Amino acid sequence: MPKISHKGQQMPESPIRKLVPFAEAATRKGRKIYQLNIGQPDIKTPEVALDAVRNHDIEVLSYSHSAGFESYREKLAGYYQRSNLPVEKDDIIITTGGSEALLFAMGSITDPGDEVIIPEPFYANYNGFATASGVTIKPIQASIENNFALPPIAEFEKLITDKTKAILLCNPGNPTGYLYTKEEVKQLADLALKHDLFVLSDEVYREFAYDGAQHHSIMSLPELANNAIMVDSVSKRYSMCGARVGCLVSKNKEVIATAMKFAQARLSPPTFAQIASEAALDTPQSYFDDVIEQYTFRRNLLVEGLEKIEGVKVAKPKGAFYCIAELPVENADDFAKWLLESFEDGNETIMVAPAAGFYSTPNTGLNQVRIAYVLKKEDLERSIEILEKALKQYKQEN
Known part of the structure; x- marks a missing residue:
């Protein structure tokens, strides 16, 4: 059988998208997933x-x-x-x-x-x-x-x-x-x-x-x-x-x-x-003013919510719409899979991006996740609530 290239074998998986099969399986179970893993804004495209x-x-x-x-x-x-x-x-x-x-x-x-x-x-x-x-x-x-x-x-x-x-x-x-x-x-x-x-x-x-x-x-x-x-x-x-x-x-x-x-x-x-x-390019400045106001609100809501969860450390961003949070877990990759495979609260769960994939140095950022604050207020609040409950249950099971 012809061999795949060394370059192809070395090509890394996306830490953002590699959990998609687990999310699809959770969705087939009828579970609602709050997607904090990907930078897909819910802001409307300019008309x-x-x-x-x-x-x-x-x-x-x-x-x-x-x-x-x-x-x-x-x-x-x-x-x-x-x-x-x-x-x-x-x-x-x-x-x-x-x-x-x-x-x-x-x-x-x-x-x-x-x-x-x-x-x-x-x-x-x-x-x-x-x-x-x-x-x-x-x-x-x-x-x-x-x-x-x-x-x-x-x-x-x-x-x-x-x-x-x-x-x-x-x-x-x-x-x-x-x-x-x-x-x-x-x-x-x-x-x-x-x-x-x-x-x-x-x-x-x-x-x-x-x-x-x-x-x-x-x-x-x-x-x-x-x-x-x-x-x-x-x-x-x-x-x-x-x-x-x-x-x-x-x-x-x-x-x-x-x-x-x-x-x-x-x-x-x-x-x-x-x-x-x-x-x-003809989009008026008012569009960006509204978007920045919305993201600033979401950032503050997320960061303040994460800071209240025991054992969580979060960096406060001043731009984009992501933050890195350090969780009280040994391996955020395992935790992210567990969230999709084994955890639910009211038949709902969250999807996060393990941060180790955002590092080049091996075995770095293993207990960190990237969270995109691209969801509306109610969904962000619910996501924070789910994360807090999930961390408590994960700690008990592990």
Whole structure:
């Protein structure tokens, strides 16, 4: 029998989606599951985006330019410019989700065996993108004790070798919700310039900053023009996860020219989704004001509720819509499966994402989970109640 590739064998499972079979089995039993495991907002997609697709008079659903619609890139550049980012349409390649932008970036700046430094915990799929690109992740651990703030720059510098090509940052962070300060972003920029590295910044949650805090983009630093690569997406900003439209942004012309070769190889991003995404840029600020108010309320409700549960420690996020909670269990993966297989309260249970999959260092974060606060008030309150009851019963049984 032909053999599967070593790369395929090394490809990690998604810690977010690997529990789906257990959830499906629970659903077949008639059990209601509150899904805290995945960042699928329940916020309505802007009508202006949906109407653009509903009312379009396309007769032939054709390819677009490999870089995406010029009109969309022009309009998107205007969006960034309103945030004081010096981005032009030729600095942008539209991609099939932020995921493809990350793959294009890794393909453009790394060779097999090269290294990328990433603060952990980090978005779990970075492990998969690195495996697909033959890249070695060099993790540097952040701590729940200070809400997963940027580790000391000296620790980054210790990891730099002649194989290091980039520092990858998620800002605001998934899974931590940490929002990097202006000083932290500047420290990374100075380090990248000192060692001639790229800074690859995943900013798909850039609109979601709370408590009056401000998001500081890597693209805002003119001295980093040739070193900065930004990844963005419409998925969370406009609650358009299914559109699968993102972008790669860089002032470095060589990076863009190289990424374009990858873009040409996959032909083009999806046409209807680009139509919706371009229209979404007309979404009024009031939409985002309402969304931020809603997420701030949900964050406070969740964090305050978790803090009242005995043995639970939680980091308070300042961005995105996730938090990391440390539970009084030895293995959160086993606990998450048990919640779906063996536990119910009033025929209801919850689904969480074990956090070990958000680390690259083995045997790290084993008692942590990522919780997405994308549910309405009543469902979040019920989820907290279920978690507290589940932890008590799990402790008795184990």
